[in-house]
Amino acid sequence: MQTNQKPVERQEETLLLHLQQGRETAFTEIYNQYSKPLFLKILRMTGDTEVAKELLQDLFLKLWEHRHMIDPSLSFKSYLYTIGVNLVYDYFRKEAKNKQLSAHLLAMAVDADVQTDELLISKENITMVRKAIDQLSPQRKKVYMLCKLEGKSYQEVSAELQISTSTIHDHIVKANSSIKKYLLSHPDFAVYALIAGVLMKGM
Helix, strand or coil: CCCCCCCHHHHHHHHHHHHHCCCHHHHHHHHHHHHHHHHHHHHHHHCCHHHHHHHHHHHHHHHHHCHHHCCCCCCHHHHHHHHHHHHHHHHHHHHCCCHHHHHHHHHHHCCCHHHHHHHHHCHHHHHHHHHHHHCCCHHHHHHHHHHHHCCCCHHHHHHHHCCCHHHHHHHHHHHHHHHHHHHHCCHHHHHHHHHHHHHHCCC
């Protein structure tokens, strides 16, 4: 017994072909299907309802303007989410010109020690962070390198440098503060740190 219902994949491919032909009904159907999940994703990334609404509008505007470039055989959902992520990235790059916002973003990104360590792993950020570390005094830099980059415990560093663990703790606290202040003066780093953190949380 045959059925008139087409597979989901075939239905979407047909819908995209209609979109490429400029049919507004196809565009409306796509909007109704994807706008809510896309909005929630953008909202989670930006934390601002009004910004999320504007970026969602930009997303569907780009979809309409570039509808001829869509490949119906590829994942359309992934295509939409990629546009969304790129729009969020562009938004934060523009907003990074505002130093106050940049300071807030980076403070979020490197507030905890473990987050700072994760940023050190990033190829894009390692040069900037090492420059920040180079600003430390020789002793403080040595303590920081041993504890944070070589992973040694306070006790091990205490025995190696012949200084107390409380002194080591003081060096680490002040080093983190100094490094953060240095990075806060570089807005582009603040933006990358936030975006990287968001993407690490997953789609």
